[in-house]
Amino acid sequence: MFHETVESFDQLSKMDELERGFYGMRPVWQLVSKHEWLGTARSIADDQGFFHWELDFAHVFREGGFTLQVGNPPWVRPDWWESPILADFDPYFLLQDKIPEKVLSVRRDDLLRSRHVSNKYLADLVEWAGTAEHLSSTVGYPKLSGIRTNLYTNFMEQVWRNGAAGGISGLIHPEGHFSDPNAGEFRSHTYRRLRRHFQFFNELGLFEGVGGMAVFGLHVYGDISDVNFAQMSSLADPATIDSSFEHDGMGELPGIQYEWGGRDLRPHASRITWIDQEILSDWARIFDENGTPALESRLLRPLTVEQVSLLSILSNQTTRMSDIGYRWVFLWNEKSSKKDGYIEWKTERPNNWSEVILQGPHFSVANPFAKEPNDPCRSKSDYSSWDLAALPESVIPRTNYRRAAGRERYDDAVPKWGVRQRQIFGGLHGAV
Incomplete structure (x- = not known):
């Protein structure tokens, strides 16, 4: 209001200060000193680095949102990992592999007796708990209700929300939500936005530091519409996508791998x-619970159009596995069973089959002697294949887990299917 008389920047600064006082505007430091909660909030915001899309991109949202978004969001679950925090004070917690639960508990308790350590530990725990609560909030992310939090799904919903009408977004992310039995509602939101879905294995090392069998997808999203998207599965090289769209449809159909090995x-x-x-409805009839809506069906990855047609034929089969007495059981959960003292990590060859605890890599289709862990076993891929032609007449596979509880307590915790099943499977246990 007084700017007409300003002749220099120094005068402008003084006029701005006078104008703020005229309108009752107070310096931030005065507000912070008067309202303690405001100072606390500013401190937390500075420490956490909060990002507000609507504030940082107000000019974009004023025009309706982003017309194009591309990204590779974090593939991370916000789980609590205390070992790196404890290792700041005692490197043992990172240098030692597979620490037994009892040893871990005792050593952690000893370390946390230090006030300095416990304060840092609790501060990090509070920070994690707040982040996890925010990311799993149905207020901020209503479409993720009921599913386990993973940052990539948070970004999916955020990107959908940020898009303008007619906008397109492309994201590279994992695909756990396509098979998660609890993610049916989230799949229904995904299918109606999906335009292209290209599933990859990292066999050619497109992402460094990620295992060759890691699965991820390139996903293109648009406005909500009827379900109709192009899908390609079991890819390893992006060049296969463009070349397939240019292909004339003639020649031998590809497979996942060649008979002699190697990705096709x-x-x-x-x-x-x-x-x-309609196709989703077929798949729901095959693989999901009776009555599952088509839009909530789990996504299959048939390699070719011909395989899609075959699945549609199979979907007309009225007899399901549950009708013929199919049964399965969930046995040892590695994390909770170690914590409860039923099993412990010890890579060794058991003396008899009653002590065998199998894991997934031990067996494959029609082959109970597929692999055994190396000693020491440092990862889920640290296994060696059996030479079946040289397999001894009597052999027990090396295992990573052994029984930690007394025999009676251990056996009582194993699910029982009845006398016949107990006789057949009573000596073999599995960990997942």
């Missing part, structure tokens, strides 16, 4: 499968 990278028009609600 050949392009083919038949690799491009178009998925609509």
Whole structure:
């Protein structure tokens, strides 16, 4: 209001200060000193680095949102990992592999007796708890209700929310939500936005530091519409996508791998499968609970159009596995069973089959002697294949877990299916 008389920047500064006082505007430091909660909030915001899309991109949202978004969001679950925090004070917690639960508990308790250590530990725990609570909030992320939090799903919903009408977004992220039995509602939101879905294995090392069998997808999203998206599965080289769209549809159909080994990278028009609600309905009848809506069905990855047609034929089968007495049981959970003292990590060859605890890599289709862990076993891929032609007449596989509880307590915790099943499977146990 007084700017007409300003002749220098120094005068402008003084006029701005006078104008703020005229309108009752007070310096931030005065507000912070008067309202303690405001100072605390500012301190937390500075420490956590909060990011507000609507504030940082107000000019974009004023025009309706982003018309194009691309990204590779974090593939991380916000789980609590205390070992790196404890290792700041005692490197043992990171240098020692597979610490027994009892040893871990005792050593952690000893370390946390230090006030300095416990204060840092609790501060990090509070920070994690707040972040996890925010990311799993149905207020901030209503479409993620009921599913286990993973940062990539948070970004999916955020990107959908940030998009303008007619906008397109492309994200590279994992695909756990396509098979999670609790993610049906989230799948229904995904299918109606999905335009392209290209599933990859990291066999060619497209992402460094990620295992060759890691699965991820390139996903293109648009506005909500009827389900109709192009899908290609079991890819390893992005060049296969463009070449398949240019292919004339002639020639031998590709497979996942060649008979002699190695990923089949050949392009083919038949690799491009178009998925609509009718196809999802077929898949729901095959693999989901009776009555599962098509939009909540789990996503299959048939390699070719011909395989899609075969699945549609199978979906007309009225007899399901549950009708013929199919049963399964969930046995040892590695984390909770170690904590409860039922099993412990010890890579060794048991003396008899009653002490065997199997894991997934031990067996494959029609082959109970697929692999055994190396000693020491440092990861889920640290296994060696059996030479079946040289397999001894009598052999017990090396295992990573052994029984930690007394025999009676251990056996009582094993699910029982009845006398016959107990006789057949009573000596073999599995960990997941």
